[in-house]
Amino acid sequence: MDRRRAIRARGITKCFGEVVALDGIDLDVAQGQIHGLVGPNGAGKTTLLGLLLGLAVADRGRLEILGTAVGRALAAPDGVAGFVDGPGLYPSLTARQNLAALAALRGQDAPIDELLDQVGLTDVADDRANGFSLGMRQRLGLAAALLTKPRLLVLDEPSNGLDPAGKKHVHGVLTRLAAQGASVVLSSHRMDDLEALCSEVTILATGRVVFSGPLSKLAAENRELDYRLLTSDPPAARRLAGETAGIGVVAGHDGDALVVRALVPALDALVVRLVQAGVALRELAPVVSPLETAFLALTEAQHTEQEDGE
Numbered sequence: 001m002d003r004r005r006a007i008r009a010r011g012i013t014k015c016f017g018e019v020v021a022l023d024g025i026d027l028d029v030a031q032g033q034i035h036g037l038v039g040p041n042g043a044g045k046t047t048l049l050g051l052l053l054g055l056a057v058a059d060r061g062r063l064e065i066l067g068t069a070v071g072r073a074l075a076a077p078d079g080v081a082g083f084v085d086g087p088g089l090y091p092s093l094t095a096r097q098n099l100a101a102l103a104a105l106r107g108q109d110a111p112i113d114e115l116l117d118q119v120g121l122t123d124v125a126d127d128r129a130n131g132f133s134l135g136m137r138q139r140l141g142l143a144a145a146l147l148t149k150p151r152l153l154v155l156d157e158p159s160n161g162l163d164p165a166g167k168k169h170v171h172g173v174l175t176r177l178a179a180q181g182a183s184v185v186l187s188s189h190r191m192d193d194l195e196a197l198c199s200e201v202t203i204l205a206t207g208r209v210v211f212s213g214p215l216s217k218l219a220a221e222n223r224e225l226d227y228r229l230l231t232s233d234p235p236a237a238r239r240l241a242g243e244t245a246g247i248g249v250v251a252g253h254d255g256d257a258l259v260v261r262a263l264v265p266a267l268d269a270l271v272v273r274l275v276q277a278g279v280a281l282r283e284l285a286p287v288v289s290p291l292e293t294a295f296l297a298l299t300e301a302q303h304t305e306q307e308d309g310e
């Protein structure tokens with residue numbers, strides 16, 4: 001058994017009647033890693049997170065969490081905390097009372113003020129949870145999960161409803177937790193969040209893993225992407241792009257921006273030429289992120305394979 005791995009899943013299958021929600025899932029999550037789960041609606045993300053939290057048991061397969069094989073009991077494995085389908089809170093209690101009640105249930109002292117501060121709820125600490133917005137409830141749920149000092153934190157769509165300040169707090173909490181050696185598995189439909197937070201992602205489609213690994217592997221795959229460039233001299237940039245091998249200039253105007261289709265080596269060559277010609281590069285970014293491009297390509301491919309098989 002590998003204790004350096006927070007999660008090791010092999011051949012996990014889970015059905016609800018006729019519906020195969022998970023179909024032979026393998027998953028590896030290292031300690032200290034923030035791992036993203038992504039996939040279209042109904043892909044099986046929540047079902048998988050529920051198994052990690054001990055809310056359900058797999059029909060087949062082997063699941064090890066924090067070095068221990070998960071049995072058939074419906075209970076969160078030791079060291080695991082989190083939530084699916086929104087956090088469970090006491091609506092008539094304040095944020096502070098919610099955390100105090102949970103700490104008392106566990107018979108432990110907890111740094112409640114510090115936790116409220118970490119998730120950015122200090123100003124509303126004495127407001128009742130039933131008046132909280134979705135983003136505030138998510139953050140209180142995160143603070144509640146942190147009460148147990150988890151070694152594996154499991155979160156279903158933690159970014160739902162977060163404003164930019166809330167997002168900054170949540171990202172800060174998760175990043176610090178991972179830096180201290182805990183692991184985080186979270187699902188999201190927000191590619192920008194996953195790219196900002198996760199070192200590895202697993203893409204699920206109709207209950208199967210279609211990709212699992214580092215984000216850099218997705219970006220480095222041999223796939224042409226469209227890039228948007230803002231430069232100090234748009235006409236010169238357009239001319240140089242047209243003269244660079246492997247660069248396709250995408251038609252249509254986006255203000256002063258130049259949009260090119262290229263693999264990374266050709267893009268590198270273009271940037272070098274621009275700089276050598278004295279054209280300053282002010283912005284360069286993929287029009288659609290590598291993760292989103294891979295997500296669409298991989299999940300659509302899976303969908304088409306299924307249709308062909310029917």
Ligand SMILES: Nc1ncnc2c1ncn2[C@@H]1O[C@H](COP(=O)(O)OP(=O)(O)OP(=O)(O)O)[C@@H](O)[C@H]1O
Binds near residue numbers: 019021040043046
């Ligand atoms: N309790 C249940 N009873 C019956 N079917 C279920 C149950 N839970 C999930 N399913 C089915 O299992 C499949 C996977 O659902 P799941 O909620 O895990 O997907 P998801 O990837 O989290 O989707 P979303 O992005 O919409 O949240 C779906 O077809 C869903 O309808």
